[in-house]
Amino acid sequence: MKITVVAPGRPIDPVVAARAGAFAAIAYPEVDLIFHPQCFESAGHFAGSDALRAATFLSVANDPAVDAVWFARGGYGSNRILAEVMPNLGPAAARKAYAGYSDMGFLLGALYARRIGRPVHAPMATDINRNKGDETVARTLGWLVRGDRQGLEPDLGGRPAAAFNLAILDALIGTPWLPDLTDHVLIIEEVSEPLYRVDRMLFTVANATQLKGIAGVRLGVVNDIVENDPPWGETLEAMMARWCRDMGVPYLGRARVGHTQDNYVVPFGIA
């Protein structure tokens, strides 16, 4: 089985590739894990120009010899290649999985909107750098390589689901790149935001015309919260319950996804 790593957002250090590659070689010897050289390119904020990132993603997605695309890292930028990439995906692109999270939600969402391949919210190669990062990336590799359900978010319960970073979901809302999530459980997570911004993004989710008809909302990890001035004075649980009430859907509690070691796999749709 061949998995190729690409970086549609920001670049990674070759050390990350070496570390993730070494772990995969030992734990998943049946995998041919290839880090595309584009992962190490740099152009301003990004892992190479928009054109390079788009061309790389397309060549890998359209390669019949590649079974899955694993995203190296998030960090902003995958939205900038959607217009070039999405119309040019061929039959081979529809037969593979795409795994990542955070900024990669732009691509996962756009793929799912067109029901191309199997988008999966899952730890990325760069997560090998976390404490117990081998366990984190093993969830992705285990799912992609062996269909190992131990790395799945534990409460998916056979219902269709989709997971997004809240800021990325917010940026997709109102655009044709947002998938139809009717009857899906929507799982959101956030990092490095003050609570008034989380609240503002939830306003958009709760009022989004495109999200009418979702089955409910679950909240992943919200961490590295930027201090609110003045103090926000409301728990995340209360905030979620309030916006879900406005939205007219059930708040279904917490989920184990997020920018953390405790980030589990959520295949879009039914796992």
Add this chain to the structure above:
Amino acid sequence: MKITVVAPGRPIDPVVAARAGAFAAIAYPEVDLIFHPQCFESAGHFAGSDALRAATFLSVANDPAVDAVWFARGGYGSNRILAEVMPNLGPAAARKAYAGYSDMGFLLGALYARRIGRPVHAPMATDINRNKGDETVARTLGWLVRGDRQGLEPDLGGRPAAAFNLAILDALIGTPWLPDLTDHVLIIEEVSEPLYRVDRMLFTVANATQLKGIAGVRLGVVNDIVENDPPWGETLEAMMARWCRDMGVPYLGRARVGHTQDNYVVPFGIA
């Protein structure tokens, strides 16, 4: 003429009210400028609870004796009262102007979406605290009280326009609160964001289904930019030209609106 100041987002200091009131009394003696006591309320992040802010806005908007509603300040929160406020506005609300910017764009946008009254992107009472703040607030009062066009953004050119803080516009996109801006020149401004976030918000604007049909985009002041890591390496002009090209509308250059002393009046629609 009676103008009442309310605070649908965050509270102001009574000193601001005294300063703005004193200036108005001298420069616009024909105005009865009333600061509603709600402006000084405090509940967590907000100028009183959602219920208080909604009730205050409704009572003032629906008061036939009030000619215009002037917003005290932005700072987050006006979105939280839309669901309560908008269905309960009566005939008197349709006969007055509403002036503010920043977070108040939620209310201005929602009012314009239903063509209720005359929403105006304009300096707020708290802008009296700026250097030459009297000149700043005079633009709002001059327009509201005397129809003085000297405070209008200088290049409106008789075309319909609307002005928004980019983050607020982004939060409205995909919701029914966003007005139909077909054939309008869309003016945006931003403050205190890193450029990758400005770029991400422009992605949403450029891809927004609801914004198809706008006449073009102008860029106001983008200030207090948070440092991008790594450096962004692209001018704002180039960024705007790029996204407007993607959107298929002309980039029409800079505009004098924003979180600054150099903030001019943009009545929604044709001035």
